[in-house]
Amino acid sequence: MGSSPELILNLGLMAMLIVVAFAVVRMRSLFAIVMLQGVYSLLSAAWFVSLDAVDVAFTEAAVGAGISTVLMLGAMLLTDRNAKPISVRQKMGPFLIVVVAGLAMFYAIGDMPAYGDAMSPANAYIGAEYIEATKREIFLPNVVTAVLASYRGFDTFGETVVIFMAGLGIMLLLGLDGKAGQWRAKPNGRNICTSSPPARKMASALEAPVATKKRTVKKATKKPKSKTAGTKS
Amino acid sequence: MSPHLILKVVAKMLIPLIALFGFYVQFHGDFGPGGGFQAGVILAAAVILYALIFGVDAAKKAVPESWIRIGMSFGVLLYGGTGVATWFLGGNFLDYTVFAPHSTHAAGQHWGIFAVELGVLCTVTCAMLAIFYAFGSRIPELSDEDW
Incomplete structure (x- = not known):
């Protein structure tokens, strides 16, 4: 570990890593947790630098603190805000x-x-x-x-x-374009994607030659209103 | 007044610097830390920052989806093509020495590594953006309560 300033730095970084890890486990705000995960990655990147693993630190900072945080942010916005309590x-x-x-x-x-x-x-x-x-x-x-x-x-x-x-x-x-498949997640009660999925469009197109015109039109008008449409297909 | 004015001004200042740093990491990777993977992620981060602040639709105008499809495949083809080129020059797969066999400072290796890292850069940037676009397009604009 070498000289004592470096030792103090390493100990400080490790202590901060542990604090952040516990904060991530204990916290309840999803936004704060995602941000803290970015902080965790940045701290470990700093620690890798002090271990002379600069390339690893670089990757950790770019991927862990950068891209992962953004993707977790996206995932966070799509998930529910409430969870079932888990018994001891x-x-x-x-x-x-x-x-x-x-x-x-x-x-x-x-x-x-x-x-x-x-x-x-x-x-x-x-x-x-x-x-x-x-x-x-x-x-x-x-x-x-x-x-x-x-x-x-x-x-x-x-x-x-x-x-x-x-x-x-x-x-x-x-x-x-985020329109593939059926998408029905509703964080905070907001509907995220109201457009009909391509799979359904294709199914109705295949059906169309046999079915009467009336039926397909009826189906099309029904789609945007019903929230649970498309679960069966 | 548009919302998040400070964020927009700061992001506009930062994005070119992030992109420049990405290219530095890419082309200086032989001499300092870094390389195609890291540079690709940094370049993608520049576009993602733009998308976060100005919206995914604006980012899709700047970096269209067709670029992503082409770039992702081009990167792999460039990497594999470098290996195929070494075959045609009489070497083993990815044996870059054949690009400049008589060089005293391994110029062939340098050219090979340059081409290969460029391929990695294209694929990584475009794959990261593909993942972000795919998920980001499903998310509504960040509402104020989420900030």
């Missing part, structure tokens, strides 16, 4: 799992290599080879980029495809 007996199971997992982690601390240990598995074998070879073969100061894009280019290709698949899945399921 129902909480015992998860609590037991948390305690056991926590104790197992404390037990494992003894086997962890010391911080910055040159002989630790992460630093010793292939890691040392990459650091040594990057200077000679890639001529880049940032070893992380060399490993990510060149030595492990195959893996990164896979990661890029995974992100592509995630975006593609979201597009196929939800569409970019």
Whole structure:
């Protein structure tokens, strides 16, 4: 951990992380919880910087504090404001799992290599080879980029495809205009999407040649009024 | 007076800086921390900030949905295409050395990494925006009680 100012900084960051974690658990305002999760990510990013893991810190700050917060904000606006109360007996199971997992982690601390240990598995074998070879073969100061894009280019290709698949899945399921599927969430009693889903439109279009004109017209006029329409299809 | 005037003014000042920082992270990633993934997220964050302050419809005018569809696929194709190009030049898949085999300072590697990171940037930016557009379009404008 080195000098004492750094130690104080690390301890301070860890203490703040714990405080924020407890605040997230105890708080009841969803907006504040989402914001605190962003704060948690930013604090861990600061902690990663003090551990000299700048690239990880960068990603944590951009993804954890940036994008995730926004997406959680979106999810928050779509969820209900009230939840069913959970009895103490129902909480015992998860609590037991948390305690056991926590104790197992404390037990494992003894086997962890010391911080910055040159002989630790992460630093010793292939890691040392990459650091040594990057200077000679890639001529880049940032070893992380060399490993990510060149030595492990195959893996990164896979990661890029995974992100592509995630975006593609979201597009196929939800569409970019937010009108795909039936959408009936009503936070604070406000209707979010009143337009009819494409699936229903398609179903009525398929029905149309057989059915009489009257029926389809009747259906169309009914749609915007009835709030529960479309659950059966 | 439009609501949230201060937010709008501050956001207008910040968004170009965020985008500029995103490009810095992208093209300086070989020398400092960062790379395609981080830069992509930062660029997407610039657009998302715009959407949060000015509304998703305004953001969709600035960055249309068709760009997202094209950009997302283009990124993967650029990455994979770099690998295919190394095949045609006689190397293994993603073996960038063949781009400049006689270079003494590994210029081929630099070109390969540049192309690949550009592909990552396109895909990550567009995928993040796709996820945000898909969810953001379903949300009504932030009401004052939610702030």
